[in-house]
Structure formats: C-alpha cells, structure tokens
Amino acid sequence: xxxxxxxxxxxxxxxxxxxxxxxxxxxxxxxxxxxxxxxxxxxxxxxxxxxxxxxxxxxxxxxxxxxxxxxxxxxxxxxxxxxxxxxxxxxxxxxxxxxxxxxxxxxxxxxxxxxxxxxxxxxxxxxxxxxxxxxxxxxxxxxxxxxxxxxxxxxxxxxxxxxxxxxxxxxxxxxxxxxxxxxxxxxxxxxxxxxxxxxxxxxxxxxxxxxxxxxxxxxxxxxxxxxxxxxxxxxxxxxxxxxxxxxxxxxxxxxxxxxxxxxxxxxxxxxxxxxxxxxxxxxxxxxxxxxxxxxxxxxxxx
Numbered sequence: 001x002x003x004x005x006x007x008x009x010x011x012x013x014x015x016x017x018x019x020x021x022x023x024x025x026x027x028x029x030x031x032x033x034x035x036x037x038x039x040x041x042x043x044x045x046x047x048x049x050x051x052x053x054x055x056x057x058x059x060x061x062x063x064x065x066x067x068x069x070x071x072x073x074x075x076x077x078x079x080x081x082x083x084x085x086x087x088x089x090x091x092x093x094x095x096x097x098x099x100x101x102x103x104x105x106x107x108x109x110x111x112x113x114x115x116x117x118x119x120x121x122x123x124x125x126x127x128x129x130x131x132x133x134x135x136x137x138x139x140x141x142x143x144x145x146x147x148x149x150x151x152x153x154x155x156x157x158x159x160x161x162x163x164x165x166x167x168x169x170x171x172x173x174x175x176x177x178x179x180x181x182x183x184x185x186x187x188x189x190x191x192x193x194x195x196x197x198x199x200x201x202x203x204x205x206x207x208x209x210x211x212x213x214x215x216x217x218x219x220x221x222x223x224x225x226x227x228x229x230x231x232x233x234x235x236x237x238x239x240x241x242x243x244x245x246x247x248x249x250x251x252x253x254x255x256x257x258x259x260x261x262x263x264x265x266x267x268x269x270x271x272x273x274x275x276x277x278x279x280x281x282x283x284x285x286x287x288x289x290x291x292x293x294x295x296x297x298x299x300x301x302x
Contacts, residue, residue: 004128008300011121018114025107028100035097042090049083125299132302140298147291154284156224161277163221164270167214171267174207178263218270227276230269 056076129137222229 004124004131005300008121008124008128011117011124014114014117015121018111018117021107021111021114025104025111028104028107032097032100032104035093035100039090039093039097042086042093046083046086046090049079049086053079053083125296128299132299136298136302140295143291143295143298147288147295150284150287150291153225154281154288156221157226157277157280157284160218160221160225160227161274161281163214163218164274164277167211167218167270168267168274170207170211170214171263171270174204174211175263175267177204177207222273225277226280227273229273 053076056079129140132140219229
C-alpha cells in the first residue's frame, strides 16, 4: 500500500498537469475566438466576391446580342479568380477552426480526469495533519491565522476596487454628458448653463445624484483598506446645484454650479486610488500564495 507521502507526491504531479491543461485551454479558447472572427470576415468577403461575379454574369447575359468586349470579359475572369481565392481562404480557415475545436475537445476530455484532484489533495493533507506533533501544528495554526487575516484584507480591498470602478464609470458618463455644457470663464469651466435644454440639465443632475451615492459607497469601502483619501478631496461639491429664475420669461430652471475642472480633477484622483488598490491586490495575492505554500509544505515535509 502506498504511503500518504507517496500519494501526496503523485497528487502534486496531477495538480501541475491540471494547471498546465487549464492554461492551454485558455490559450486555445482565445485563439478559437480570434479565428472565428477571421472566418466571419472571410465569409463576408466571399459573399461580396460572389455577388460581383453574379452581377457581371448578368451584365454579360444582357449583352449576348451585342458584342461583349474583351475588357468586360477580362473583368469577369478577374472577379471569378478573386471569388475562387476567397472561397479557398474561407475553406482553409474553416479547416483551421475545426482542428482547433478538436484540440479543445481533447483538452476538455483530459481535464475531466482531474476534476477531483484538489479535493483529493486536501483530503491527503488532512490525513497527514493528524499525524503531526503539537509544536508543528501550532506553527501551522499561526500561518493559517495570518492567511485568514490576509484573505479578509483582500476581500475588503477587492470590494473597494469594484466600488471605485463603478464610481469611475459614473464619472466618465457624467463628464462626457457635461462636456457640451462647458463654459470657459476666468475662474473655472462652469456647468450652469440655464439656457441649455433643461432636459439635458435634469439628466446631468440625476447622474450627479447617482455619483454622489457611489462616492459615499467608495468612501465607506476604503475605510476597511490601507488606502486613505487625500485631505484635499472635496466631499461635498457633487450636489452643488441651485434654482435660478427668469423674471422676464416667468420660468425657473436648474443651474449646476460645480465646475468641470473640479469633476475632472476628482476623477483623476480616484483613478490614482484605483491604481494603488490594484497594486495592493497584487501584493496580497502573492502573500496569500506564499502563506498557502508554507502551510502545505509544513504538512508535507513533516
């Protein structure tokens, strides 16, 4: 009967094989998508060439009772040659696509044999762990506690990053929407424009209200990360909106007092924070991997 250590070594190889196959599957899936797009383009080209040939043939038939010039005949032969070439390119690419699909099917079939490899490995580790002495178990528990804390930090950082992405999407939409309403003044590019279509203004205000809510969510999410907002960030300017009256026309309108420059500067600042969060996520993932490796190695090597 094989020992637990022997089974762990064999399982480790199976894990490596599974990881390699998954990487190859990703590559071939991406290539399949590119080749499918190329095939679609070739199909459009083939259809166009066939239409050109059909059109010239129709012209030649209508001129049977007349002299069909050598120039027109030459043009028809050229279109036929181009159509033949397009058909050949299409067929070759179609064969490539079928071959890639066959390779993908083989990879997926082999991967099915490794479905349980991770759970089998964990079961073997659990068995081996029961055989370890108390001092080693205490070391492993400390590592696991550190891993749990690391995972919690990652979840908080990931949540803040996703919140920031939503905020940036709202910024993009708002800045694009308001770019047509910008008025250059000596103090700033102001977005008040009460003379602009009020429906446009109302849409912008709704987006600013949404932005304000997303901003609060982002601030809240950042509290659980190691990233803090710079002190210069103005947290209250988003809803800087007022009513303005037109006595001569006896009507009122909304007026946006926030400047385009303010929004743009704040958007750039959020993008900077997102970059910091991305770097932290990368560092945390490396730390997680290192801790997981240390825990597994502590069990396997003792």
